[in-house]
Amino acid sequence: MGWCGHLATHLSAHPAMASLLRAAATWGLFPWRGYCSRGTQGELSKGFVEALKAVVGSPHVSTAAADREQHGHDESMHRCQPPGAVVWPQNVEQVSRLAALCYSQGVPIIPFGTGTGLEGGVCAVQGGVCINLTHMDRILKLDPEDFCVVVEPGVTRKTLNTYLRDSGLWFPTQAQTPRSAAWWPRQPPAPMLCAMARCGTTCSTWRWCCLAAGCFTPPAPAGTSGTLGLITAATLRLHPAPEATVAATCAFPSVQAAVDTTVHILQAALPLARIEFLDEVMMDACNRHSRLTCSVAPTLFLEFHGSERALAEQIERAEEISQHNGGSHFFWAKEAEERSRLWAARHNAWYAALALRPGCKGYSTDVCVPISRLPEILVQTKEDLKASGLTGAIVGHVGDGNFHCILLVDPEDAEELRRVKAFGEHLGRRALALHGTCTGEHGIGLGKRQLLQEEVGAVGMETMRQLKATLDPRGLMNPGKVL
Amino acid sequence: MGWCGHLATHLSAHPAMASLLRAAATWGLFPWRGYCSRGTQGELSKGFVEALKAVVGSPHVSTAAADREQHGHDESMHRCQPPGAVVWPQNVEQVSRLAALCYSQGVPIIPFGTGTGLEGGVCAVQGGVCINLTHMDRILKLDPEDFCVVVEPGVTRKTLNTYLRDSGLWFPTQAQTPRSAAWWPRQPPAPMLCAMARCGTTCSTWRWCCLAAGCFTPPAPAGTSGTLGLITAATLRLHPAPEATVAATCAFPSVQAAVDTTVHILQAALPLARIEFLDEVMMDACNRHSRLTCSVAPTLFLEFHGSERALAEQIERAEEISQHNGGSHFFWAKEAEERSRLWAARHNAWYAALALRPGCKGYSTDVCVPISRLPEILVQTKEDLKASGLTGAIVGHVGDGNFHCILLVDPEDAEELRRVKAFGEHLGRRALALHGTCTGEHGIGLGKRQLLQEEVGAVGMETMRQLKATLDPRGLMNPGKVL
Numbered sequence: 001m002g003w004c005g006h007l008a009t010h011l012s013a014h015p016a017m018a019s020l021l022r023a024a025a026t027w028g029l030f031p032w033r034g035y036c037s038r039g040t041q042g043e044l045s046k047g048f049v050e051a052l053k054a055v056v057g058s059p060h061v062s063t064a065a066a067d068r069e070q071h072g073h074d075e076s077m078h079r080c081q082p083p084g085a086v087v088w089p090q091n092v093e094q095v096s097r098l099a100a101l102c103y104s105q106g107v108p109i110i111p112f113g114t115g116t117g118l119e120g121g122v123c124a125v126q127g128g129v130c131i132n133l134t135h136m137d138r139i140l141k142l143d144p145e146d147f148c149v150v151v152e153p154g155v156t157r158k159t160l161n162t163y164l165r166d167s168g169l170w171f172p173t174q175a176q177t178p179r180s181a182a183w184w185p186r187q188p189p190a191p192m193l194c195a196m197a198r199c200g201t202t203c204s205t206w207r208w209c210c211l212a213a214g215c216f217t218p219p220a221p222a223g224t225s226g227t228l229g230l231i232t233a234a235t236l237r238l239h240p241a242p243e244a245t246v247a248a249t250c251a252f253p254s255v256q257a258a259v260d261t262t263v264h265i266l267q268a269a270l271p272l273a274r275i276e277f278l279d280e281v282m283m284d285a286c287n288r289h290s291r292l293t294c295s296v297a298p299t300l301f302l303e304f305h306g307s308e309r310a311l312a313e314q315i316e317r318a319e320e321i322s323q324h325n326g327g328s329h330f331f332w333a334k335e336a337e338e339r340s341r342l343w344a345a346r347h348n349a350w351y352a353a354l355a356l357r358p359g360c361k362g363y364s365t366d367v368c369v370p371i372s373r374l375p376e377i378l379v380q381t382k383e384d385l386k387a388s389g390l391t392g393a394i395v396g397h398v399g400d401g402n403f404h405c406i407l408l409v410d411p412e413d414a415e416e417l418r419r420v421k422a423f424g425e426h427l428g429r430r431a432l433a434l435h436g437t438c439t440g441e442h443g444i445g446l447g448k449r450q451l452l453q454e455e456v457g458a459v460g461m462e463t464m465r466q467l468k469a470t471l472d473p474r475g476l477m478n479p480g481k482v483l
Numbered sequence: 484m485g486w487c488g489h490l491a492t493h494l495s496a497h498p499a500m501a502s503l504l505r506a507a508a509t510w511g512l513f514p515w516r517g518y519c520s521r522g523t524q525g526e527l528s529k530g531f532v533e534a535l536k537a538v539v540g541s542p543h544v545s546t547a548a549a550d551r552e553q554h555g556h557d558e559s560m561h562r563c564q565p566p567g568a569v570v571w572p573q574n575v576e577q578v579s580r581l582a583a584l585c586y587s588q589g590v591p592i593i594p595f596g597t598g599t600g601l602e603g604g605v606c607a608v609q610g611g612v613c614i615n616l617t618h619m620d621r622i623l624k625l626d627p628e629d630f631c632v633v634v635e636p637g638v639t640r641k642t643l644n645t646y647l648r649d650s651g652l653w654f655p656t657q658a659q660t661p662r663s664a665a666w667w668p669r670q671p672p673a674p675m676l677c678a679m680a681r682c683g684t685t686c687s688t689w690r691w692c693c694l695a696a697g698c699f700t701p702p703a704p705a706g707t708s709g710t711l712g713l714i715t716a717a718t719l720r721l722h723p724a725p726e727a728t729v730a731a732t733c734a735f736p737s738v739q740a741a742v743d744t745t746v747h748i749l750q751a752a753l754p755l756a757r758i759e760f761l762d763e764v765m766m767d768a769c770n771r772h773s774r775l776t777c778s779v780a781p782t783l784f785l786e787f788h789g790s791e792r793a794l795a796e797q798i799e800r801a802e803e804i805s806q807h808n809g810g811s812h813f814f815w816a817k818e819a820e821e822r823s824r825l826w827a828a829r830h831n832a833w834y835a836a837l838a839l840r841p842g843c844k845g846y847s848t849d850v851c852v853p854i855s856r857l858p859e860i861l862v863q864t865k866e867d868l869k870a871s872g873l874t875g876a877i878v879g880h881v882g883d884g885n886f887h888c889i890l891l892v893d894p895e896d897a898e899e900l901r902r903v904k905a906f907g908e909h910l911g912r913r914a915l916a917l918h919g920t921c922t923g924e925h926g927i928g929l930g931k932r933q934l935l936q937e938e939v940g941a942v943g944m945e946t947m948r949q950l951k952a953t954l955d956p957r958g959l960m961n962p963g964k965v966l
Contacts, residue, residue, distance in 0.1 A: 145746055145855035146884075168750065240752035262626055267651065268788075269723035271754070306752075310793050372628035401629075463954070470953045471946070 043086040043128070048105060052087050052129065055097045060088040071112055071122065071130040075350070077361040077409055077417070078120030078446050083110055083150065090135050092232045099230065101127055108476050111226035113153065118364050119445025125480035131230065139163055140233060147238045153231055160236075172273075187322070188281040226478040228471050242305035245273070246315065247339045248330040250302070251295035255279070255382070256375040258298045261325045261397045263371060268321065270314045274303040276346055277398035278380035279382070282353065282406075285393050289352035290345035295328065298399070301346050302330075303339075311477050346395075353393040353406040360391075360408040365424050365430035368440030378433060381405055382426060388423055390416075402440030405463035425451065444482045452482065525643040527567035527612070531588060535612065538580045543618070554605065559834070560844040560892055560900070561603030561929055566593055566613035569910045573618050575715045579759030585612055594709035596636065598650075600868065601847050602928025604709065608963035614713065615832035622646055623716060636714055643719075652721040655774040674765050709961040711954050717791050728756070729798065730822040731813040733785070733805050736867075738762070739858040741781045744808045745881045746854060751804065753797045757786040759829055760879035760886065762865070768876050773828035778811065783881070784829050785813075786822075798829040829878075830863035834930055836889040837874040843874075843891040848907050850914035851885035851942065861916060864888055864910060871906055873899075885923030908934065927965045935965065 044063070052061045062068070063085045084107075089095045102109045108128025115122060124130060137154030145168050151160060160171050161255035175214075252258040258277055265272060277300055278286065284296045300322070314381050319330050333339045345352070354362050369377050378394065385392045385405070396403030405427065407418045428438035428451040438444075438451035453461055465483055469475070488645070527535075536546045545551070546568045555565030567590075572578045585592045591611025598605060606615060620637030627650050634643060643654050735741040741760055748755060760783055761769065767779045783805070787797045802813050816822045828835070837845050852860050863876065868875045868888070880884030888910065892903045911921035911934040921927075922932035936944055948966055952958070 143853060143855065146853040147749070148853075240750050242752065266630070268725050269725065307796060309796050313790060313792050370626060370629040370631075372626065466953045467950065470949045 010115070042231065044107065044127075046108065048101075049085055051101055052085060052098065055101065056087055056094050057088050060090065062086045068130075071110075071115070071132065072124055074115050074117035074120060074122050075362070076118045076120055076445075076447075077411060077420075078123055081123040081125050081127075083124035084127045086112075086130045086132055088132045088135045092136075092473050093233050093329075095133075095136075095230055097127070098131060103474065103476060106474060106476065108479050109226075109230070110478050111230050114156075117445065118366070118442045119439075119447055121443060121445040121478070121481055123446060123480075125446070127475070128479075133232075135182075142167065144169060148235050149238055150233055150235045152233055152377065164241075166239065167238075168241055170235055170241045172239055227468060227482050228477060230477075242273070243307045244311050245303065245305050245336075245339065246311060247301070247303045247333040247342050248315075248318075249294055249301050249333075249342065250330050250451065251297040251328040252322075253297070253326045255298050255378045257325045257327065258300050258400060259371070259375045259378070261300060261322045261327055264321045264325070265318055266371075266399065268317060270318055271304070271306065272302060272318075272399070272477065273305040274301070275397035275399045276301040277394075277403065278346070279378075279394040281356075282349055282393035282395050285352040285356050286349060288343045289355050290341070290348055292345050300327075301342065303343075346351070349393070349395045350406060353408065355393055356393065357408040357410075359410070361411045363407045363409055363420050363424065364442065365405045365407070365427050366402070366439045366442040367427055367436055368400065369431050369434045369436030371398075371401040371436040373436065374398065374401050374403070377430060377436075378403065380430065384423065384426065388419060390419060390423060392423075397440070400440075401436065421447070429454070446481060449482065524949060527610075531584075531590065532568055534584055535568060535581065538569055538584065539572050539577050543573065545569045551613075554593075554598070554615065555607055557598050557600035557605050558602060558845070559601045559603055559928075559930075560846050560894060560903075562605055564606040564608050564610075566607035567610045569595075569613045569615055571615045571618045575619075578614065578616075578619075578713055578715050580632070581614060586957065586959060589957060589959065591962050592709075592713070593961050594713050597639075600928065601849070601925045602922075602930055603919045603924060604928040604961070604964055606929060606963075608929070611959070611962075616713075616715075619715065625650065627652055627721075631718050632721055633716055633718045635716055636764065647721065647724075651724055654719055654721055709894065710951060710965050711960060713960075725756070726790045726824065727794050728786065728788050728819075729794060730786045730816040730825050731798075731801075732777055732784050732816075732825065733813050734780040734811040735782065735805075736780070736809045738781050738861045740808045741783050741812065742837070742854070742858045742881060743781065744805045744810055744860070747804045747808070748801055749854075751800060752786070753801055754789065755785060755801075755882070756788040757784070758882045760786040760877075760881035761829070761832065762861075762877040763874035764839075765832055765878050765889075767840050768835040769828045769832060772838050773824070773831055775825075775828050783810075784825065786826075787954070831888060832876070832878045835892065838892040839876065840874055840893075842893070844894045846890045846892055846903050846907065847925065848886070848888045848890070848910050849922045849925040850910055850919055851883065852914050852917045852919030854881075854884040856917040856919065857884050857886070858880065860913060860919075861886065863913065866910065867906065871902060873906060875906075880923070883923075884919065904930070912937065929964060932965065 049061065049063060052373055065082075067086045068082035068084070069080055071086045073080035087098060089098055099109060101107075108124070108126045110122055110124050110128055111129045112122050112130050112132045112134075114134065122130070127215070133153040135154060136152040137159070138152045139155055139160065140152060142149045144163075145171065147158065149164070149171070157171060164170050168330070172437060248339040250261075252261065255277075262275055262277070277298070279298055280296050285292055285298050286292055287296065302318065304311055304318070306314065315330070333342045350364070354360065367377070374396070378396070381394070391408040392405045394403055394405050403425075407420045407423060409416050411417070424447070428448065432451070432455055433437060438448050438455055444452045456464070461483070468483060471477075522534040532544065532546060548565075550569045551565035552563055554569045556563040570581060572581055582592060584590075591607070591609045593605055593607050593613045595605050595613050595615045595617075597617065605613070616636040618637060620642070621635045622638060622643065623633040623635060625632045630652065632647070632654070634644065641866070642655060647653050662789055662829060733744075735744065740761075745758055745760070748758070761780070762781055763779050766782050767778055770777055770779065770892055785801065787794055787801070791795065798813070805813070816825045833845060833847070834923075837843065850860070857879070861879070864877070874891040875888045877886055877888050888906075890903045890906060892899050894900070907930070911931065914921060915934070915938055921931050921938055927935045939947070944966070954960075
């Protein structure tokens, strides 16, 4: 818990609470049953829905089909499985009471943020209650001298940085975590901060930035996706806002040249704030979608932070390194507006890729390998793509060996869907063979459970199962995911 | 496990193994019993000692009183409780077989590094076998392009950095982790790298630097002290060796001025490599013990890394800030030899403090508070010291609010011992009241179990107990510590 034990702590799935609730149920304190009929993934009983309303108030409970469907899927191609009800708690006490209610009645709990996940983590595979945490969006406490802030789960990165604007501090920004500047968190496109913690990304930098969370369970190595508890608050480490910032793009003749440049920049200990790789397909998509005029070639997006003087030196050395590797001159974005435009394009890569085949769904791979193996796996992946006939664009957090191949798939085309899944599994196994992982940041969710087994082995799986059973003995926290 | 799943993985206390062993014992595969007589903390049976020898070879097992006593205590004032035998395994297979043997016979296992702990973590409170890991001292794999190295638990920081000398990389150095350079690990005086992981310091930076460990169990929030498993290998993150390094000391008129300087330097985002605080008592002790000629005043030790140009700028701004807060001119140590001398003095602070009252033992407190509360707790602690009549010197990892008050105590003086313990508990509670923690890096061990309860509460303790029981169902991993 560290020195942030002052946080509101809530342990929804804790055995102590479970025992209490079992006792309460035995004593007849909960006269109704959660489901109309046990064993079906169906409707929740009227009495149970009334009980949910008694906790959060009628306006904050919905059993409408539209709400349930909207909460049964994320941005991935995993099929929608709607929960029996959606509930919007307003505070930690309500979350606690909701969890108690569900636990006592054996009703699954599925935490929900903004639905931007990519691994089907929010699908209600066994029905249950979706707990949407977006209404808990208060910034609870800012300690500028201690460089930290306590936020509720509904606070987004943008909201937080707007709030921090006059404090001289910030929560580091959008995309990437190069290894040398490891305290930048790697962040998904538009999510809530606590959802990022909830997803339990493998990214150690996120764990580092998240000093404490109002939930005992730490992010597990393979993405807990809300399977161990609900996060009701998080203490985040802040950083001094940089004196100056510049961003640049640089085109390369090959993937190898771009990755070599990255490694050499890291070896030179230049304090990069971000470094992102986009392949030529992705650059083409971004040019069209975000109206850029970049070269259609393997490209690095870079950002440097520091004092004016330090920046001048960093930039000079980085450009030297990149030209040594055959890169183009840097295209600079020094003004805030131009920088925003550049990073917005990178941020919108998912949507740019989707626009390559309108009407299609996206499926993103998420492997991560030691950086030395990155060129070979990228080259192999591009060959596999060509051979498969699938449409895919690549974007990589090249600083730590993580990249995404965004595949476009017609959801009506079962055969294409099968090929896309097979491609993802094949790529996952390739990464494992290179001492990598099947998931750098998106988590396991629904689709990578088999790959997780291959990655951590039987003993690893059994240990995770036992830890899950210890913290969630009835198996009600987001069941069917990860394990 | 991340992308370092290629590590040898060993789960000594894992239930799957436990079941196997229980079965083996039932089947009569282990005909002798571990203890001569159950329930006494005594001698191990001859048959059991022979079995230990069969695993590691006779020269690597000792039941000699001297060896047992040497392994029954660390550098703290906690009383020696020797194990029944000391065993030096040579490789992971032997560790695995030793663990299996002990587990099958219900014999406690106490992992041992270099014995530099300060919380009695190695005391064999229920007897058992001490597993000394110092003979496992190989550097298993260096991946310079991936900035990581895999080491066995007996590798020390110095050995590793000597090994890395020509690679252009290093494992960041001795002492402190200021918040702005958070990827430097904070390190105890002279321990083995894996012992640092084993201790499970609360220091998030250490977790960050340790990419993977050959043991499933992650360092827990309050110091696991070998209570969850044995670490047989760790993958460490390396960093480019800095182009240039300078160190400096600076004396201040007050504790407040020194801490203010630290906060202002952090706010200015100057990439400090280390920043350490020593009070006037400690400075006096270091002057004598390490033949320095520093002012006897609250003092900061600082170190900056970077390019020559960047350093010039950093130094200038840091000196400006410190003088603004009433600090002296910086005393610079630019040459490697001079720097080493300075940091050796800081490193030897523990021994310098011990030399203040020859023949006495040391007791180190280890509280950590939000940095904004550091001046008040330091001032209060110095007042308490004066009122108590105890001798104590203070050294602080001021960058993140952690400091140690090293108290000198005559081990024959029961009354003084009582007062020292009371002082430590009082300080721990003061830190908790300021939203701090009773342990910044030394762990809970034997002496802080009560404070841990006050810090994490009943639910936190119960959760830890349950997780411990899941991973170590027979309670044989370093029993009697932490929980």
